[in-house]
Amino acid sequence: MSALPHSLTIGDLAARTGLAVSAIRFYETHGIVKPVRNAGGHRRYGRADIRRLSFAMIAQRLGFPLSEIAAHLTALPDHRAPSRADWTRISDGFRSQIDARIGELERLRDKLDGCIGCGCLSLASCALYNPEDRVAARGPGPRLVLDPD
Template structure:
């Protein structure tokens, strides 16, 4: 399929597809006239890229996942299953972090500010600092695990 057709199907601009090509996320063949020709399976690859970026994965991380797919042929279900195992693990970690953030956003997030009245209850004497810097109750253990 031509790059314009791929752009129409994915909703990406032609320049975005070229960018993803430079990052190794898609690898088109060239016809005799030097024009890019993409596999229909590149729709799925680029859809995966868009979803993964929306979820906060970097281009480098996404490229690492896609390296597990074959070049020059459409990936099979088994190919996608193989890369999905690692991706699923990372996605589960992100979901857990997002869930903690959602659940604790209106309360103490363990940042160490000690400026909220509730910090004395949730994070007395800034105990969260023992497990590292940043918002420990979101990216680290729950408040009860710090005692």
């Protein structure tokens, strides 16, 4: 494929996104961006790749694994800016997961002070939050935080 019109070098893309060149190459190996090669064999990126990389950086900061981010981005068209409909489709996929994470964080925030405040730090022996270890029946792990009330 020939170079894109209004293409960016990897250095240009690094300057625009704040990513190191090596990070951009890493994202490339995961299919987040797909450069084309010019006649000299150099990578050229489209302006839409700024959005792709920015989205990936934000989603990673929110704790989404790169494989999941890449899977969502494969639905976007290559070498053109995504449309509003494209982004809506992706955001719908993330919205329910983000809402669930917000709920988990709120439960953790609301219960953390009490647990640390009592000093026992053990939900198995805490008479306040988990008398007689009743929560064990709901499964392993921190069920009081993970499970909605």
